[in-house]
Amino acid sequence: MLSFGGGTQSTHLLEQHFRGEIHYDYIIFADTGAEPDFIHDQVWWWQHRQRQVGNTTPFLITQHSSMERGLEEMLMRYIYTDYQRFQMPVYCNSVNEDGEVKAGGMLPRQCTVDFKIVPVKQQARRMVMDQLGLGYRQKMPDNIGFITDIGFSYDEIRRINTYQSPQFKYMRMAYPLVEANETTEDSIRFLEQNGFPTRRSRCYLCPFNCATEQDIGMDWEEIIESEPFSFVKAVWFDAKLREVQATGTKIMRSIPYLHYSRRPLTEVFPEEIYLTNAYKTKLSQWLVEWQGYIADKWGAEVPAII
Structure with missing residues (x-):
């Protein structure tokens, strides 16, 4: 099966499948609950292309x-x-015994x-078990195995840490773009040459969003311009995580930041502070909706909004 992300590298593999160059039994998109709307639009675009090519x-x-509800729920x-x-x-800052704040590392x-x-x-496992008429907790037959293609590219080879699924012994993972020495730029070039969408897949609050000048195709400015309310939500999460960490009730002892500069998003983008006021009611x-959901599902005593 193809682990489809809706961005660039996995769409490169998807188009190869449509052209008969790679075989897949399933194309599966996992919704993280925090993708920008333009990624969902690209998923829809590729579903439409699938119908077009038959x-x-x-x-x-x-x-x-x-x-x-994904990462927002987490x-x-x-x-x-x-x-x-x-x-x-x-990204994290650490505080030493003298109270001095120093730049730390990054959580996994x-x-x-x-x-x-x-x-x-x-x-994929559920689909196969259903086809075999087996219950979810029953044993997978010994003569069935799975290969999950992941769209990591050669320049992301550091992200590969296993070919064996830790969850299921009968599942393996493969990285076709790495095996073909294809880079992210190679995938983007392929998509551009064919007139396909080229926006990179990531979550709207991803700490790997960077400044435009770093030119890796993922930046906060694109979120601000395309989906300002998503940026407002990211600002809220950014501040709230440090507020919670400061209570000392969490295992996390480092001070967390969503921006690589280890500064609050409001300091990095002070000219965008007007968005917080513009979306105050919507936020x-x-x-309110999230607090009700968390209280109902997880039995939390959620404080009223201040």
Whole structure:
């Protein structure tokens, strides 16, 4: 199956599948709950292209098994409950015994595995078990194996840490673009030459969003310009995570930031502060809805919005 991200590299593989160059039994998009709308638009675009070319491979959309609303739910759960597991690679500052603040490291990038790769594996497993008439907790027959193609490119080879699925012994992972020595730029060039969408896949609050001058195709400015309310939400999460960390109730001892400069987003983009006022009502409505959801689902005593 193809772990489809809706961005550039995995769409390169998807188009190769449509052309008969790679075979897939399933195309699976795992919704992280925090993709920008333009990524969902690209997913729709590729679903439309699939119909145009007459490809009939099942194109499925799935999500995290217990946090169906994805990364936003994880963050809200972390903020409003005693949930301790933090699954994003935020930049950190550390405080030494003298109270001096120093630049620290970065938390592990667990979100890709937990909210993208694992849900794809689980969805594929469910599909096969259903076809075989087996219950979800029954044993997979010994004569069945899975290969999940991941769209990491050669310049991302450092992201590869295993070919064996830790979750299922009968699943393996493969990285066709790495094997072909294809880089991210190679995939983007392929898409451009064919007139296909080229926006990079990532979440709107991803710490790997960078400044435009770094020219890696992912930047905060694109979020600000394309989806200002998503940026307002990112500003809220950015500040709230440090507020929660300061209470001392979390395992996390470092001071977290979403921006690589290890500064609040409001300091990095002071000229965008007007957005907070422009979307104040919408943000309040969003928070009320989330707080009700977290309270109902996770039994949290959520404080009223101040």
